[in-house]
Amino acid sequence: MKLNERSVAHYALSDSPADHMGFLRTWGSPGTPPTPSGTGRRYWFVLKGNLLFSFESRKGRVPLSLVVLEGCTVELAEAPVPEEFAFAICFDAPGVHPHLLAAEGPAAQEAWVKALSRASFGYMRLVVRELESQLQDARQSLALQHHSSWKPTASCCKPQARNNRSVVLENGHPLSKDCSPVGLVEEAGSRCAGLGLAERELQGPASLLLGRGQSPVSPETxxxxxxxxxxxxxxxxxxxxxxxxxxxxxxxCExxxxx
Amino acid sequence: MRYNEKELQALSRQPAEMAAELGMRGPKKGSVLKRRLVKLVVNFLFYFRTDEAEPVGALLLERCRVTREEPGTFSISFVEDPERKYHFECSSEEQCQEWMEALRRASYEFMRRSLIFYRNEIQKVTGKDPLEQFGISEEARFQLSGLQA
Missing domain, CATH: 1.20.5 (Single alpha-helices involved in coiled-coils or other helix-helix interfaces)
Incomplete structure (x- = not known):
C-alpha cells in the first residue's frame, strides 16, 4: 500500500507542536534485529496528533518508524528486562503484533501511557465537540443576562441593536450571519460596553473557519x-x-x- | 520510514466519514484518471480499486491544501511540494463541495486550532478554563503557545 511518506515525514518535522516526546526502548518491531543483551534499542519518540514517530536521536531529521494510534489500546506490559517500565500499543487486528516500549521511569511511563491512550482523532473530536456546545451555552446565558439587565438610559446603543439581538436569541443560531452586521456597526460607532458583546464574540476565527453553524465534529461521535x-x-x-x-x-505484577 | 501496512489496512476498514467512487489521478506525469473508491477515515484518505478489499494507497491529510479545480473537480496537494497534486473528479458540483468541506476539516491540526479557539472563547465568557473539569488543561496539545501564528 502506498502512503504519501514524504508529506508524513514533513509533518513529523514540522513546527506544529509535538504532543509528547522522549526516549523509549523498543523490542522486536519488525525489521529490527534483537539486541544480544535483551535491553532493547533506545530511540527518540515524538507523538504528534495521532501519529507516533521514532528517530535515531533527539536531533534526528528522518523518522525511522510510524505508528498510527487509531483503533489501538495502550497497556502495561512485561519487558524482557525486569527493571524497565514497559507498555505496549496493541491493535485489535489479525496478524498485528503489539509494539512493546519501555520508559526510563514510572513517571515517564505514566505520562506516555496517558498521552498515547488519548491520542486518537476521535478523542480530540469529542473534546472539540464538547467545548463547542459549552461555548454556545455560555454565550446564550451571557446574552440572556445582558438582555434582562438592559436599560435604555444606561446604554448608548440604539434600540435597533436590541431588536437585532433578540432575533439572535430567538432563532437560537448564534453562528448565523444574520445577527452580526447591525450589531457590529452600532458597536463600532458608539463603543457601548456590554450590549454588543455577544455579537462581537460571534465573529471569532473559528466561526469563519467553520462556516455557518458547521461543526468540525461528526454527528455520530x-x-x-x-x-x-x-x-x-x-x-x-x-x-x-x-x-x-x-x-x-x-x-x-498480576x-x-x-x- | 517503517510502518505496518496491516495497521493501516485495519484503519481503512473503520467507519468512514465520507466514501464514494470518484475519478482519481495521481501526481506523476502522464497519470490517467482512474475509478477509485475513496474513503475518508479520521485524518487519512484511503483509495481502493473498485473490486479490491485492501486499499491501493493512503494520504495523510496533515498540512495539505484542498483546491477547487475545473467544475466538479478538486485537488489535494501538500505544503512541502504544492505542485504535486492528486486530482479528483466528482459526479456533481455538489458532491465536490461536500468532499472539499470534509477534507478541509479532516486534520488533527484543524481540530487542535478549533479546540484552542473554543477554549479561549469559553474562558473569555465564563472566566473559567473548560478543560480543568476534565483534568486535561495542562496537556501540551491544548496550549495556545503551541499554535502557529
Missing part, C-alpha cells in the same frame, strides 16, 4: 464525558497498579484486579 470517564478509569487502574508495584516491587 458519542458523549465526551462518558468517554472521558472511561479513560479516567483506565488511568486510575494504571495508577493503582504503579503504586502497588512501587510499594511491593513484587516480581509478578495484582491489579485484587481490591
Amino acid at each position: 458519542s458523549n465526551f464525558s462518558t468517554l472521558h470517564d472511561w479513560y479516567g478509569q483506565e488511568i486510575m487502574k494504571l495508577q493503582q497498579h504503579w503504586q502497588q508495584r512501587a510499594q511491593g516491587r513484587q516480581p509478578e 495484582e491489579q484486579d485484587k481490591p
Whole structure:
C-alpha cells in the first residue's frame, strides 16, 4: 500500500507542536534485529496528533518508524528486562503484533501511557465537540443576562441593536450571519460596553473557519464525558497498579484486579 | 520510514466519514484518471480499486491544501511540494463541495486550532478554563503557545 511518506515525514518535522516526546526502548518491531543483551534499542519518540514517530536521536531529521494510534489500546506490559517500565500499543487486528516500549521511569511511563491512550482523532473530536456546545451555552446565558439587565438610559446603543439581538436569541443560531452586521456597526460607532458583546464574540476565527453553524465534529461521535470517564478509569487502574508495584516491587505484577 | 501496512489496512476498514467512487489521478506525469473508491477515515484518505478489499494507497491529510479545480473537480496537494497534486473528479458540483468541506476539516491540526479557539472563547465568557473539569488543561496539545501564528 502506498502512503504519501514524504508529506508524513514533513509533518513529523514540522513546527506544529509535538504532543509528547522522549526516549523509549523498543523490542522486536519488525525489521529490527534483537539486541544480544535483551535491553532493547533506545530511540527518540515524538507523538504528534495521532501519529507516533521514532528517530535515531533527539536531533534526528528522518523518522525511522510510524505508528498510527487509531483503533489501538495502550497497556502495561512485561519487558524482557525486569527493571524497565514497559507498555505496549496493541491493535485489535489479525496478524498485528503489539509494539512493546519501555520508559526510563514510572513517571515517564505514566505520562506516555496517558498521552498515547488519548491520542486518537476521535478523542480530540469529542473534546472539540464538547467545548463547542459549552461555548454556545455560555454565550446564550451571557446574552440572556445582558438582555434582562438592559436599560435604555444606561446604554448608548440604539434600540435597533436590541431588536437585532433578540432575533439572535430567538432563532437560537448564534453562528448565523444574520445577527452580526447591525450589531457590529452600532458597536463600532458608539463603543457601548456590554450590549454588543455577544455579537462581537460571534465573529471569532473559528466561526469563519467553520462556516455557518458547521461543526468540525461528526454527528455520530458519542458523549465526551462518558468517554472521558472511561479513560479516567483506565488511568486510575494504571495508577493503582504503579503504586502497588512501587510499594511491593513484587516480581509478578498480576495484582491489579485484587481490591 | 517503517510502518505496518496491516495497521493501516485495519484503519481503512473503520467507519468512514465520507466514501464514494470518484475519478482519481495521481501526481506523476502522464497519470490517467482512474475509478477509485475513496474513503475518508479520521485524518487519512484511503483509495481502493473498485473490486479490491485492501486499499491501493493512503494520504495523510496533515498540512495539505484542498483546491477547487475545473467544475466538479478538486485537488489535494501538500505544503512541502504544492505542485504535486492528486486530482479528483466528482459526479456533481455538489458532491465536490461536500468532499472539499470534509477534507478541509479532516486534520488533527484543524481540530487542535478549533479546540484552542473554543477554549479561549469559553474562558473569555465564563472566566473559567473548560478543560480543568476534565483534568486535561495542562496537556501540551491544548496550549495556545503551541499554535502557529
